Amino acid sequence: MSATIDLSDATARPRPAAASEPAAAKRSLLGLSREDMGAALIEAGIPAKQAKMRVQQLWHWLYVRGVSDFGQMANVSKDLRAALDEQFEIRRPEIVEEQISVDGTRKWLFRFPSRGAGRPVEIETVYIPEEGRGTLCVSSQVGCTLTCTFCHTGTQRLVRNLEPSEIVGQVLTARERLGDFPDASTPQGAIVPSDGRLVSNVVMMGMGEPLYNYDNVKSALSVVSDGDGLALSKRRITLSTSGVVPMIPKTGEEMGVMLAISLHAVTDELRDVLVPINKKYPIKELMDACRAYPGLSNARRITFEYVMLKGVNDSLADARELVRLLKGIPAKINLIPFNPWPGSPYECSDWEQIERFAELVNQAGYASPIRTPRGRDIFAACGQLKSESERMKRGDRLALEAAVAV
Ligand code: SAH
Ligand code: SF4
16 A cells, blocks of 8 residues: 655645746756855845855755745845845745655655746656665656666656756755754654654666766755755765766766666676667776776775566576676675566566575675665656656556555
């Protein structure tokens, strides 16, 4: 059983502008660096010598206190609040739907306004509570240009990159819904970690290839990791890539976050099919980039993701080759049971086979937890994320409703 919360009741929560409204002309302050925010304020007429202090105030309200309305910024004068409101926005995504699994996993369908001539767009964000941590799986693009054959997002064309404000907005809205801000309270009955921050980890493992939206992801993650911003340690932020090799060194040098690689196959022949970007950047180049990843150590390992596809990549010979490939790289292996979606061309490996595979890589010294599927009843697992329009098109709306009704 799972629950879907209908957020269409305007009295339940102040709703941001409806999707049909014209595109907002105001510039978002979310996701801007301090320098860019300062410059934007000066451009808007705020005296240059005040700018630094104003940026500090705004960061505190936006990221520490989690306000979404200039009116709530108590130590900012009324006139200035009105002036800011006239020129800027701090609006977060519209929540189209919030689904809660029996296991506490939450999935949000978020809508962002159109940019230029485009239409409003929708993406999904997932929250996974566990003992001692709460992980938020964040999207970087609407759809994906890559076409990994086991991934539902890969069947959707790229609509557009998400802006820094939209990436940061996912984190802010999730924290707001969970009551993860100082003056907020957590909804009754919500499954969340028993202590510490409710969103303690961020993984760029939602929709899209983050390294094909490099600048925006970098700006957003620098706000997420900033001590006076959302203040998550870089050790608790993981960027997952299908293997955009030329961007990997830069990611380590400039972002300094943890890296995950969607490996999924140990031969170029198979990886060319499963993860087609492999034709451009084959396994050897990918492994060389991993070996050279800045800051790599036993305490800062690269995670290699490996989806278990029955009869395709799950033999013990594959497991041995995997161990051989990773030799010399401080690594963790994450075995992901394949999550099917309507029309998907693969099956998940048998559980016994996944365990045998895991045992072999464990024996070689790789901690390789099998990632237990979470949020199954709400289709919240890796590779199942999609936009609402896509869901309607693909006809799995019915399956979803059936799951909700159980
Ligand atoms: N584009 C990036 C990040 C998003 S995908 C990337 O590919 O790494 C996040 C993870 O989910 C990746 O490891 C991806 O390969 C995996 N994944 C995609 N579809 C899946 C599915 N149907 N079942 C299990 N894992 C899947
Ligand atoms: Fe895109 Fe990642 Fe899905 Fe491949 S696995 S299609 S890169 S989102």
